[in-house]
Amino acid sequence: MAELNVTIHKHDAVIVGAGGAGLRAALEASRSVNTAVISQVFPTRSHTVAAQGGVAASLSNVEPDDWVWHMFDTIKGSDYLGDQDAIEFMCRMAPEVVIELEHMGMPFSRLNDGKIFQRRFGGHTKDFGKDAICRTCAAADRTGHAMLHTLYEQCVKSGVVFYNEFFALQLLTNEGHVVGVLTWDMCNGGFHIFHAKATLFATGGYVRVYRTNSNAHINTGDGLSLALRAGLPAEDLEFVQFHPTGIYGVGNLITEGVRGEGGYLLNKDGERFMKRYAPTVWDLASRDVVSRAMAEEMRQGRGCGPKGDFILLKLDHVGADLIHERLPGIWELARVFAYVDCTKEPIPVVPTAHYSMGGIPTNRFAEVVLGGMDGKEEVVRGFYAAGEAACASVHGANRLGSNSLLDIMVFGKVGGAKMAEFAESLPEHVPLPENPGKEGIQEVRKLLDTTDGERMAAIWDELKDTMELNCGVFRTEETLTTQRTVLDRLCERFKTVRVFDKSLAYNLDLIETLELGHMLDFSKAIVEGALARTESRGAHYRDDFPKRDDENWHKHTLAVMEEDGSIRLDYKPVRMKPLTVPTFEPKERVY
């Protein structure tokens, strides 16, 4: 590979990732400091665009609501692993951030009185679990699209600087500060360092490591492994949410909004089985409960189809008019991906890897924190994380539907404000370290120079299949130990991986190989965390330990990567004290 210069750019605030969290942060930071956004794709192609159902906020537009009810649902949904101060903060801020979006021009669907339309969603209830409630604010079933475009429009208006199609290679640290990030220019080739006073990672989730998943190709958890490689911890990675209704065979998502509008699940006997698993709210129980109920039905031989390996989602009874008005996107998806006209027939669905509850640990201000069981948290200077890449932890062991779009708005906004404040407090940039980005540059050089060895695809295939099989909806000591061995072997193979494409311009082979390296790194942390956690909680279900064990496991997992690439686990307490209301003590979860 030819020698390439390293170009250095200097900004006050640098945000990596242009999804909802990244753009909301950029918008906020750009009001006071020079702000740049680095994105692997053009911003409106970020995965937020695929969010369908809506954003939760206790606006009370349809029926009386209260942020404390929303807070209770979120804590209960998290299987009591969520941090209660952060959850209170998020639920209280929800109406404000949603109204701001409307003021920015987001095209929400409307009620007859002109207010923002709200629908039911899984796990959202009134009066502490009494009945389902209309809390989820929606733009038909294209809420994420409407939100992402609106935010991008506002960023254009406010003059945020965008570096599109740059791929992050290394987090840069010096003197205990995060000082920016090394990147690769995807279109032209070449290394670029973004030197910043404050850096925020909004790099998205990591469920592309599963074969059947609802995520975009780009959701490979890169920010997470860059943090691990920089010696920072990752929190609660073993909690991977399976959404109940991915389209059978392909995984594209059918929003929970379908059940919110009256759709329901059927087994092969045509039975609404959810009544047995969640007698109060049936199909609107939280996602972990519904996913496991579906998997259980299939395990007991009540799945549909010749192999008994899917469940039917019926919604034709709500009427073609409502479907075309409120759920036009899923009508399209069902037609294209399942060959089904959902105004007439049910859609075949399966639980599908969907959302990463774990991520880079932060406090409720999106500041990245260090600190274990002694309870003291220390802020990493100059480093912030928000959205699915972060673990605030507002979702705990399981996220409620429509809380992810809320999460990215609240912590994006707060993170942007915090990084601007911090940048303004620093008179000058903390200097770059000596030889900045040496490891990242080395990594790319090596990949482009290697001329023999195997390509990434076979390794990646095996990673996806085995993660799904051994670390999926159901897990045991045996499957997880097997997966640990598989990962060791795959990491060994990856050491001599070969990139076939040697060109500098738009080298997708290089990018996917780098991504595979990231996935292998954090998969080890997912598996180690899951193996150690000998209990079932939220999305983490151990067949050999089916009960929740609060005495031993009511704590967050922290994974740290050692020099040799192995994972060391540490733990920290769940923050049980909310800001202004009494603690919600752990209880059995019944829906």
Place this chain on the structure above:
Amino acid sequence: MSKTVTFTVFRYDPERDRKPHYKDYKVELRRAGMMVLDGLNQIRWEQDGTLSYRRSCREGVCGSDGFNINGVNMLACITHIEDLKEPIVVQPLPSMPVIKDLVVDFTDFYNKYYLIKPYLITKTPPPSDRERLQSPEDRRKLDGLYECILCGCCSSSCPSYWADPNYLGPAALLKAWRFIADSRDEGTDERLEIINDRDGAWRCHTILNCVEACPKLLNPTEAIAHLKKTIISKKF
């Protein structure tokens, strides 16, 4: 034996090739409903790692993988292989400079989008503690407009866009109408000033290629007609 189909793919590597060329690949149909994007992925993962293209959501909502497939612009991720005639010819979007293989330079397309002020413009401050109200009827006027994913399929299929490098094109104009049609927007006059130009709405010759190309089934031509009508009605 499983069925295979032939993909004829446009190839160009600026560092190696003086001219673009086409290369044939066999794609194996391993399950029903495989999309063109699945075929391209199969080629790249299993046969030829040098092939480049953009892709992200793989379900028709992000707009990354707009290509010219068998002569028509469409999204590879929602186009069934089995619906196409063989060989399946995949080329970059027409009229856009090629960066590599199927990856094209969107700079000019985006610059035209920025030009029409693609954001809500308001002069009246919103209520301090609640949303602005908008009737369901007024909101319905945005249906068929706000769904645009900026994939470029429409503009790059438009002969007027090919012929006139300054023409704003259907995507930017549809976006302009999306805001003008919004009951909350107060930027109509400043936007129309930009659009009321020989390179703006008036360059549209109602060829209707954009309507055919739009993977989201939107109608840019109709939006442009509304723009023309609004410009005229403001004059009298």
